Amino acid sequence: MSTILNDAPVTDRKSYVGINSIDSNQSQIFNQINNRMVTSKETVNRIKVEEIKIPSGQAFEAEEIVSNLFQNPQGPADIIVCMDEVDTEAVYQAVIDYNSVGKTQIKQMVERMNSVYISNVNLNELSEVLSDVQNFMYKYLQVKDSESLTNYYRAEQDYRKLLEGLNVTVTDNQIQILEKNIRNMLDSYLAVTDETVQAKRGQNVEKYKSSYESALKLYRFINRDISVLNSRQFKNNSASYQTLQAALQYLEVISTVILMIVMVIGLLDIYHNKIVVMPLFLVILQKD
Known part of the structure; x- marks a missing residue:
């Protein structure tokens, strides 16, 4: 050797x-x-x-x-x-x-790819919690039991936490503008639902009926705008995902x-x- x-x-x-x-x-x-x-x-x-x-x-x-x-x-x-x-x-x-x-760069890139659609996931979660608030409020108006009221307040609490993730700053980005508008409508919606529940607890029939109608209109507007925002973000996220995927293959x-x-x-x-x-x-x- x-x-x-x-x-x-x-x-x-x-x-x-x-x-x-x-x-x-x-x-x-x-x-x-x-x-x-x-x-x-x-x-x-x-x-x-x-x-x-x-x-x-x-x-x-x-x-x-x-x-x-x-x-x-x-x-x-x-x-x-x-x-x-x-x-x-x-x-x-x-x-x-x-x-x-x-x-290591590939690992970091894969993690970025996995988090690309997180904004769509958050919007879907927000839409689900919004539906819970609306449904539990309606159920409380119908039966006025403690379980429905507890479920409403629990959904309201989750709802407020999700609001913190929405944009509130002034910007010229169309997606962020739409997100800011949704945030403002959600704040208004929450105020109306609270007003509706308090009117029901105070047995003010005329007040809770009119407040419920206002909350229902806001609920429909918000759901429509969330759907539009979700669609726009999905297109942007898909483009970002394809870019990251190409970069990963190149790397x-x-x-x-x-x-x-x-x-x-x-x-x-x-x-x-x-x-x-x-x-x-x-x-x-x-x-x-």
Whole structure:
């Protein structure tokens, strides 16, 4: 077995032919890639190459080491090069388990993609709670029982929490303008429903009937505008999702290309060093 260039850095020896336990193929791939990263002005202090040795012969050894790698507080590596099939399968499984897809940027992008439609989800939830307020108010007007009143106040409380997420600032954005208008109507609607319930509790029949009619009109207007806003936001969110999806695919391609370039550079350096060092082997053998 031969060792090359850096097996004994404190001596002047450049090569040695003998029997030892060093795996020259894998070691040279790592060493050449690491040397290129360290000596290149574009990558020095920006890219760190680290070797992780996985012992063979023990069950699930590769899975445990790879799992620890992905649970590193600093995050998983941007690029992982595996030297055998077992390690490769362990890394593939970890990529799926930890949603890393090889690069931290991809993970962050996937999270952004998952949150794109959150505005539509919030609007749907607001519409559902609005219906609860309307239905529980109507039921209380019909039967005037404590359960209906309790349900109304609970729905009203949820309703107020959701209102805090709506836009209240002045803007020229059409979607935010519509959202602000809905917020104002919702405030008015809540005031009318409270007035209706209080009139019913005070047995003011004429008052609670007229207030209920006003609340019903506002309820219908609000539902219509929520539907319009939901549709507009869905179109915008769909466009954003497609943009993020395209960026994700582009990032995956770039990651693959970078990995291939690094591997090709390492293999070319190994091939070049082999051509240079072989005459040294012959000279040493002849002297021996």
